[in-house]
Amino acid sequence: MTGPTTLSRPAAAASGQGGPAVPARAYDIGLLLLRLVLGLTMAAHGAQKLFGWFGGGGVEGTGMFFASLGYPSPEAFAVVAGLTETLGGLGLALGLFTPLAAAAVAGTMVNAIAVKWGGGFFAPEGVEYELLLTLAAVALALTGPGRIAVDRLLPWLRTHRLAYGVAAVALGAAVAGVTLLLRH
Template identity: 65%
Template sequence: MASAFGTTRLSPQQDPAPSAPDAHDVGLLVLRVCLGIVMAAHGAQKLFGWFGGGGLEGTEMFFESVGYPMAGAMALLTAVIETFGGLALIVGLLTPLAAAAAFGTMLNAISVKWGGGFFLPDGLEYEITLAALAAGIALTGPGRLAIDRGLPVLRDHRLSHGAAAVALGALVAGLVLLIRN
């Protein structure tokens, strides 16, 4: 369907024969895979000590040093969320929740690094970019090149799904920050 602003996308209910994935879907795939790889790799650093990471012991010591209570449990929880949330983003599985997990994790990372300025070496630009990317994916949805397309509940992504996921990520991040010393 055409409009004054270009082509209007039809929902699967309106379009009896959905076409092949388009540039929008391929672009979302690229964004999901890139964010997913970054998150999964950071999680693997924490969980397994891969890629030069400190493993759970090093992550626990870091979390303790920046004021998280139950640092061991928080280290494990963060490592699992980052690893499996990243993998879920890569394949497009439960994308709004996976993106919300990345968003909430990055909000916590931003709060830990707050005061270091925007640019490197201890800046916030990396964490802010990842948080914005995660929120954008949650709001936009996974595109048609995702496992979510085969799940009846998530087949037709709605802005409300994404907004709820972003709000959930922010809420959980806020609760975690409230218990941080």
């Protein structure tokens, strides 16, 4: 028999039942899985740009690609993109400063979407992959990392607030917009 003390947080909220809820283990494990896959994928993309790992071009090769796209100081932008993807990705994987890590990933992916925009929706020329990564990052910024995260150990981040996620996504969008304005 299921009562208010055995419902997960989402189920208790949906049923309108108050009272203490047990840890939402499935919810937390789902968020952990999403964070790990998205975060490590983005960190690997950043390592391609910074170090040439995993078949990437390194700073020089990525800089040449960025130059062809019209970015000023293309090697500097390659370093910024690589660091943003690497650090944002690792932050997501660890659940550390999750709203900011998610915003970093989302902002970087907004630039990727803008670059590929004319290629349609479906891969390999389209934006479906980049859009999926962007929206997964935004979802994590808004939901928080779950309970299996380093953020749970930090008193000021222990309780996720929707406002943190919204503010972080707005910041990521603003930085992405400025970056796109610098591109000719």
